[in-house]
Amino acid sequence: MRLLRYGEAGKEKPGLLDAGDTLRDLSGHVADIDGGSISPDGLKKLAAIDPASLPAVSGNPRLGCPVGNIGKIICVGLNYSDHAAETGMQVPAEPIIFMKATTAINGPNDTVVIPRHSKKTDWEVELGIVIGKKAQYVEEKDALDYVAGYVLVNDISEREFQIERHGQWVKGKSADTFAPIGPWLVTRDEVADPQNLKMWLDVNGKRCQDGSTTTMVYGVKHLVSYISQFMTLMPGDVIPTGTPPGVGAGMKPPMFLKPGDVMKLGIEGLGEQHQDVVGYKG
Template sequence: MKLLRFGAPGAEKPGLLDADGVIRDLSGVVPDLAGDVLSPEGLARLAAVNTEELPMVSPTMRLGPPVGGTRNFVAIGLNYADHAAESGAAVPKEPIVFLKSLNSLAGPDDDVAIPPDSRKTDWEVELAIIIGTLARRVSPEAALEHVAGYAICNDVSEREWQMERGGTWDKGKSADGYGPVGPWLVTADEVPDPQDLGMWLEVDGRRMQDGSTRTMIFDVRTIVSYVSQFITLHPGDIITTGTPPGVAMGMKPPAYLRPGQVMRLGIDGLGVQTQKTVAAE
């Protein structure tokens, strides 16, 4: 299934994308795509719904993040060896874990507002893991049992704040709207191998990133297990798993984002995001 949430920010309703590409309203079936709805049993109940009986939603309706009730927005740094190289960093021996503020969560096509004192805002196409059931200190062998599905994340990053303002990554990753997720949560049964997905990102029509999850250093099951040793993961939590090379920081000279540009990014089977950059008010 392709599950989604639509409507104004903070007032999104649950929905799904049917086999014909039509958005259907699930708000008469479940209150939100959160909590137990994301469990295997909850997803099985949604899969049994007759989509033709659900109300249709306008294709122009805004899409929000595809899950609600998120408690933790976790990110993994330098998880592609070639991206580590372009960043001038060593390949990590363990996953690098940091948090993005929940304020950074945004819909897949929302504008990205660049703060007035930002000089080095960058892009990162990433595979996001959506947690479906509580995961606390789970083994790698059991890790995928806790995954509801996958989505696209643009881990927008302010590199000066990340690298040059005291050594902690979180503040360079957490500006309002710096974490678009979606357009859909694609359930795990429709992603047979999350380690074999092509991924790309364009800025103003120019291809910047063109990679594959095959080149991850730490795979999905390792990441879920590892993070769960330190952070209890709840249904609706998001783990974004790192980016392939091609970010602005690695260019010579770097070409960071400025207001008035358009980012377009996608991952095989998970849809496409499109964001315009604007100046924050």
């Protein structure tokens, strides 16, 4: 299934995209696409619904983040061998884990705002894991049982805040609008191999990132198991898993986002995003 949330920001309704790409309203069956409805039992109930029996949604409504009430965004850094090489950093001996504030969550096609005093706002196309049931001390062989599905994430980052301003990476990752997620949550059964997905990102029509999850250092199973050793993962938590090469900071000379830029990105089977970039006006 391709599950989504549509409508005005803060008032999104649950929906799904059927096989013919028609948006269908799910609000007669669930209140939201969230930790409760994407549990194993919740997904089983949704899968039993005939999409043709659901009301079609007319027009072209805004799409919100496809998962509501996300409790945690746990990100993974330097998790692509070719991206680590472009940054001049070594592949880590263990996954690098950092948090991204949930106030950064944005719809997949919503405007991205460069934060005040930013000098180095950057882009990162990423595969996101969505947790479907409570996970504590999970064995790697069982890890996929805890995955509800996958989403496309743009892990937007302010590199000066992240790297040059001391402290943890969370400062450079958490500005408002810095976590566009979606357009859909694609359930695990529809992604045959999460370690073999093409991914790309364009800025102003120029292909900057052109990679594949095949070069991930630590795969989905390992990450779910590893992170669950340090914290309890809850249904609806999202784990962006790192980015392939082609980020602005890795270019020679470096290139960063500015007002008027347009980002487009996608992952095979998980849809596409489109974001206009504006400056902070507060």
